[in-house]
Amino acid sequence: VILVSVFFIYTNYTIESATTHENDTTSFDEEESDENNAISEDIKFPNTIILTWPDEIIDYHNVTFTWTGEDDITQIEDILYSYKMDGETNTWSSWTHQTSKTYINLPDGEYTFFVRAKDQVGNIDPIPVEEQFTVNSSIDEPELQTYYVYWPVVTKNLPLNNTYFAGKKQPFLKTISIPHKNLKQIKFQLSWEDDITSSLFHFGKDRLTFLIKSSNDTKIYSEKSREKGTLFYNISSINQEPTITKVEAESLEYAQTRIQQYSGTELTDDPFYIEVEVKIGELRILRRLRDHGNEFTLKITYEYYKPLVTELKDNPPETSITSGPSGTIHKKYVEFSWKGVDDFTSEEEFKYSYKLKPYETAWSEWTTETSVNYEDLAEGEYTFFVQAIDHRGNIDQTPSERSFIIEKEETSNPPSNSPPETQILTGPDGITTETSIIFTWIGSDDTTSVSNLRYSYKLEGIDIEWSSWTYSTEKTYEDLSYGEYIFYVKAIDESGDDDPSPAQQSFYVEQWDPHLFVTDIVAYSGPTPEDIYKIEGGPRGCGSDCGSMHTLKLGNNGLVTVVFDVVIVNGVGDDFIVFENPFLLNDTSDEVFAELVYVEVSSDNVSFARFPSISTTAAPVGNQGINIHNVTNLGGVHPVLAHVFENNLNPFNPEEAGGDPFNLDDLLDDPLVQDGLVDLDNINYIRLIDIPGDGSCLDSLGNPIYDPTEPFINGADIDAISIINYQI
Known part of the structure; x- marks a missing residue:
């Protein structure tokens, strides 16, 4: 058994890798390595900028400063800051990602505020930026007003990469801290699927363990999943809703400034450690060596109380029944639904309580549900009541109600003879x-x-x-x-x-236009007609070292002809991409396990022009690979990297997506094009024909074409085709 561990470390919006990992199917390692090299050469100082500050002379006592920084290498969200204010603390604060500071109840006097930035390698702005101001309250104090404070819940997703990779050679470590105060709850969701690269050798399922630990290394959550699944965990009731409901201030702006001091801080400064461990389940040695781990997605959502300051006082909510019986009915099952309306409370924040008299005598517990069913009710008169409560605890004092009568039908239905x-x-x-x-x-x-x-x-x-x-x-x-x-x-x-x-x-x-992929098949001679749907839609690649199983098998010498909802035209550069499921045999060579296909195009599904091809593999290769540089204008050569559901790689850019691009310019000298039988600006059909790989098929120069022939006997496996240049 090969053990694969993955750890994540998150820090305030910025996600940095603590280690490198080999064989990752994402481009994360290279980007991270380049970033680390750039940081190690960083010798320039960051720059600090104050964004907002008070006037030179003010007659109020609460002030707020905001700032930002900039650096040639360090990202803005990774810059740290330290600040001080002469006349108040006179000492520099600890380094922090914080970009604002509010001072409350400053006495009259002169003050100078300073702030400076520090980049990731420790370079500090040598000239802190400063602002001077004077508090002079000798002017008549303005009349104070009462402002009301509400605490609606805001939901945000932590900005993470769409996909991570659990590699087996090195741990992948990350840490995360949630940047917002007044946290209410945090939700973690991890989804994964065992990336089977070859069903023929797949005799065991991988197992993933999802672990969340606190900053003191205490286990918070641990769950295991075999082969695939989605794991959820919620940390709830972190902070209760702040209790302050109103504030006295001379203006709305000052009231908003004052309310900033009412902030919970639990969990905002202590990081979570997330560990993902993958055990390879393959029983075959070759497959185990080829399995480098698994991709998975991680989504972290958090909710926090965001203060809302207003001159308006919150009124109780109103409740209305939106559906349910009234009058006389002849059935013993009823359902009611409802909704609440309020000045400030969002639809998701309402809670409700209901009862059905005389069936129920007490109100239900408060719930976020907006419907209820009652079954097997007896004949008689009923009244349904429901009332809403808003996020401030105000209750609708005039519940909505609806009355109805259940009567027995004069002729009862005969027993049901069959289910619906x-x-x-x-x-x-x-x-x-x-x-x-x-x-x-x-x-x-x-x-x-x-x-x-x-x-x-x-x-x-x-x-x-x-x-x-x-x-x-x-x-x-x-x-x-x-x-x-x-x-x-x-x-x-x-x-x-x-x-x-x-x-x-x-x-x-899908996030990509489905009209630019295969939408129908007009001819197929392969062994698995039940899988023809698999060629429709975008590519589902799994990286350079594995082949997707979401494919249509052509079989030896088999073919497939496909159509699209658009017309392919001869535009600038490559015009379409063919995605098969080849994979590199190792990470350090250009040897690829490739099952090759001829690629042909047609305007009328009668005359097909074949792309001129070259194959310089000199001899049969058996179950070995071929050099990726020995093949030109045949499909099935380059691994597929894009997956339309699991990553953001552009399926219309071969440099990102992988696959084999084709340029209609290569057919300008084809006799069918010269004779006008194939119009390169009106291509409606693409045909792919399997090449057995035993040398019986030839390239355009008459060379025999070789590709792996053992032990795979089902020919090429087509994943998708994407259209780059087209007209509707």
Whole structure:
């Protein structure tokens, strides 16, 4: 078993690597190494700039200074500062990332404020910037006013890289501190999937351990996941909402300055240590040596109380019932939904309490839920009540209410003979770039009417469990991350029978225009027709040393012809990229495991012009690789780096994405182009033809083409094709 440990160290927005790591599939190491070399040569002093300061003479006693720094190498967020104010402390503060300072209740007198910057290697601004001012309160004090203070909750994501890599040769260490005061809670989310590079040799699953420790090395959270998964952990109730509700000041500006002193500081200065350990599960030695670790994504979200100072006094919220029965009904299941409205409280911050009389005599506990179901209600009269409470604790004193009567139907429904069926009406299918989506559905049953059917749903990738049963036939999801999702919904009838085969619909959320990838296949002669969907959409590469398994196999001498929603044209530079799944055999050579393909284009799906190719591999290679520089204008040569769901590498830039670019200029002398049978400004089809690699196929110069032929017998594996130059 090969042990792989990864540690993360985070410091106020800036994420710096404490070590290097080999074989990382990201470009993090090189950038980090270049940065370290640049820092070691940094001999220039940083510069300090004061952004805001008081006038030369003021008649008030609270002042605030803000500043920033600049340096030729050190990033702004990594610069440290020290400050002092003669006439007040007269001593320099400790070095800090803080870029503001407020002084409260300064006596009359003369003051000079100083601040200086320090870069990452310790160079200090030799000339601290300064500002002088005088506090003179001999002028009549202005009349004080009362301002009201509210503490809405703000949610932010810590800016992290989209993808990290857990390598097996060296630990990957990082630390993090949350920069905001008044913290309410912190949420950690880690997602990963075992990056299988070859199913043929994959006999074991990797295991990942996610560990969070405090600054004193105390374990806060530890969880294990095998093969893939998403791990969550919340640190809640860090600080309670500040209790100050009003402040006396001469103006709104001064009130806002004064309120800055009311700030909790728990956890803002103590870092978290996050450790990710990966154990390689492969049983085969060759596969274990080839497996360098796993990529994973880490998302950290935090909430904090942000003071809001206003002249307005907060009024109690208002509550309204948005759906639910009224009048006389003939069913024993009911559902109510509601919402709250307030001057300052956001929709997410409301809590509610409800009761159904006479079924319930006491109000429910406060909850953020905005709907409730009641089942198996007896005949009779009912009244439903609901009231909202805002983030300040103000309660709606006039709860919303709705009355209804349940009566037995004159003719009861016969027992259900079969369970209901469910159908999805609208919602994304296939590939979309929208991150906010809506699904609608309907059910049918042999005895229960459509209006009396209830539903439960879930979105795989977001929802852990099925939703509560509801009469609603619509669900909205917002702010979805890029990736693959499956939506499920099922109906249940009045007899309690639910749909045993829920309706489902799969879709991908991509950040790139799906029209610029394969949208349909018009011909295929390979061994796995059930996988033709895998060539649609963007590339799903996994780095230079592994090949994606999300591919369509061509088989020996097999082919595939694909179309797009756009027309390919002969533009400037490369016009499209073919992504197969080759991988380098080691990190220090240009030997690549490549399964090559001819690439052809057509305007009418009848005449295909083949790109002129060259292969200078001199002899059969068996199960060995070929030199990446020995092949020109064949597909399947360069590893695929871009993954449209897991990294931000541009799939239309071969220098970032990998893959094999093709330039239609190379076909200008082709006879089919010369005769006008193939129009290079009207290419609608691309055809890829597998090359067995045993020398039976030739390049454009008549040379035999060799590529690895053992033990893989299924030919090339096509990941995707992306279009660079096109017209709609």
